[in-house]
Amino acid sequence: MEIIGNNVEPQAFEKWFKPIVPVSCIDNTITLEVPSHFFREYLDDMYQDLMKMTLKRVIGTDACLYYNVKPVRRQAAVTIPAETTAAPVNRTVSVNTYPTEGNPGPFVFPGLKRIQINPRLNPAYNFHNLVEGQCNKMGITAGINISATPGNTPFNPLFIFGGPGLGKTHLAQAIGLAIKEKYPELVVLYVTGNEFKTQYMDAIQRNKLTDFLAFYMKIEVLIVDDIHDMNGSKTQGAFFNVFNYLHENGKQLIFTSDRAPVDLVDFEERLLSRMKWGLAVELERPDYNTRLSMLKSRCFREGVSIEEDVLVYLATRIRSNFRELEGALISLIAHATLLHSEITTRLAEGIITKIVGETSTKVSIDQVQNTVCEYFNITRGDLVSKSRKRNIVQARQIAMYLSRNILNASLATIGAEMGGKDHATVVHAISTVSDLMSTDRLFKQYITDIEKMLVPAGL
Numbered sequence: 001m002e003i004i005g006n007n008v009e010p011q012a013f014e015k016w017f018k019p020i021v022p023v024s025c026i027d028n029t030i031t032l033e034v035p036s037h038f039f040r041e042y043l044d045d046m047y048q049d050l051m052k053m054t055l056k057r058v059i060g061t062d063a064c065l066y067y068n069v070k071p072v073r074r075q076a077a078v079t080i081p082a083e084t085t086a087a088p089v090n091r092t093v094s095v096n097t098y099p100t101e102g103n104p105g106p107f108v109f110p111g112l113k114r115i116q117i118n119p120r121l122n123p124a125y126n127f128h129n130l131v132e133g134q135c136n137k138m139g140i141t142a143g144i145n146i147s148a149t150p151g152n153t154p155f156n157p158l159f160i161f162g163g164p165g166l167g168k169t170h171l172a173q174a175i176g177l178a179i180k181e182k183y184p185e186l187v188v189l190y191v192t193g194n195e196f197k198t199q200y201m202d203a204i205q206r207n208k209l210t211d212f213l214a215f216y217m218k219i220e221v222l223i224v225d226d227i228h229d230m231n232g233s234k235t236q237g238a239f240f241n242v243f244n245y246l247h248e249n250g251k252q253l254i255f256t257s258d259r260a261p262v263d264l265v266d267f268e269e270r271l272l273s274r275m276k277w278g279l280a281v282e283l284e285r286p287d288y289n290t291r292l293s294m295l296k297s298r299c300f301r302e303g304v305s306i307e308e309d310v311l312v313y314l315a316t317r318i319r320s321n322f323r324e325l326e327g328a329l330i331s332l333i334a335h336a337t338l339l340h341s342e343i344t345t346r347l348a349e350g351i352i353t354k355i356v357g358e359t360s361t362k363v364s365i366d367q368v369q370n371t372v373c374e375y376f377n378i379t380r381g382d383l384v385s386k387s388r389k390r391n392i393v394q395a396r397q398i399a400m401y402l403s404r405n406i407l408n409a410s411l412a413t414i415g416a417e418m419g420g421k422d423h424a425t426v427v428h429a430i431s432t433v434s435d436l437m438s439t440d441r442l443f444k445q446y447i448t449d450i451e452k453m454l455v456p457a458g459l
Contacts, residue, residue: 133290147178157253162283165321193230384419401433
């Protein structure tokens with residue numbers, strides 16, 4: 001474990017190697033117990049080379065590794081929600097207070113009031129519970145960099161935007177929690193845009209504006225969720241002053257919004273320009289693999305075992321966001337627990353119908369291919385041919401990607417339906433599309449447009 005600990009991030013080691021229990025070591029064979037099949041698959045996917053290298057170094061070139069999956073009967077009882085660590089706390093700080101009669105003159109010395117600011121961070125919203133995929137990879141990477149040296153990266157401010165339920169609040173709070181873990185002396189505060197506006201209006205009514213500003217200028221990591229709700233020129237004027245003071249003093253700023261900075265309406269131009277100083281990261285709809293990984297991860301956290309076909313059904317039916325997907329899983333677990341029934345696809349169907357309605361989801365590979373051909377104005381024959389023309393290859397790769405992401409079709413089936421392409425070709429196509437979506441905005445728009453065209457067909 002010492003060798004592995006020196007070759008992986010501490011966070012990853014804590015999550016993926018600490019739970020491993022050594023069972024036996026006979027001759028050149030070592031057996032390890034892992035909590036679940038998902039856990040074993042993740043180790044194989046992410047750390048297989050490292051494990052092989054370590055075993056070769058410790059045991060020899062003929063070392064063998066076997067996994068035992070922890071029996072379900074030995075797993076913890078189902079808990080809703082999952083247990084988490086204690087909420088972090090901030091140190092006590094001194095805040096200037098002024099007379100209620102109004103703002104003091106230049107020769108009036110304010111009093112000092114010692115207060116402890118509640119960070120208002122939810123311990124469940126940590127990086128351990130955040131599943132990484134193409135939809136949020138850039139945001140997580142930026143967040144980890146920020147948590148290592150808050151205020152001292154090019155990502156200040158960090159502006160996280162995207163639709164509802166995509167994990168904006170989770171990511172923002174995960175950064176705050178990671179900062180508190182590494183730098184417990186820093187004062188962190190999570191607040192919503194609407195709460196900031198309400199606090200400002202209350203300060204004005206009570207003639208406490210100076211105290212209000214003095215309070216916020218004590219914050220060292222300020223997280224403002226749903227900043228698009230911070231409308232009103234006077235509120236934005238106060239926040240502009242807070243922003244300038246904190247940024248100039250090397251404090252970290254993190255914002256979330258349901259739209260990009262350029263799309264914020266009724267915002268002062270000077271404030272908008274400052275929001276563009278750092279990094280704007282868009283969180284996108286999770287693809288099939290990320291949705292399935294999230295479900296498996298949540299099952300592991302809840303200590304419950306659910307058959308793969310049920311999880312596949314959930315990941316296939318609910319595609320819009322993490323919130324609906326997680327809500328469906330918790331609802332499914334609750335129904336099964338309260339009714340003392342087995343978790344089956346049939347039970348999942350009844351629950352999902354209430355969440356996403358009666359719309360059929362039976363989209364075929366034929367429909368995907370026909371839609372791609374229509375979008376790119378090519379024939380079905382062109383799509384499944386061996387043509388190496390750039391536009392044909394691109395359309396072919398997109399069709400393979402969508403067949404995998406939307407339908408979860410097997411690689412063999414996709415290859416067969418695409419004119420007999422082999423396994424390696426399909427894997428390369430899916431990987432190529434995933435990479436291009438994260439770097440090429442126009443290419444990403446192709447995928448979005450085609451997905452919207454498939455909605456009437458039953459997505």
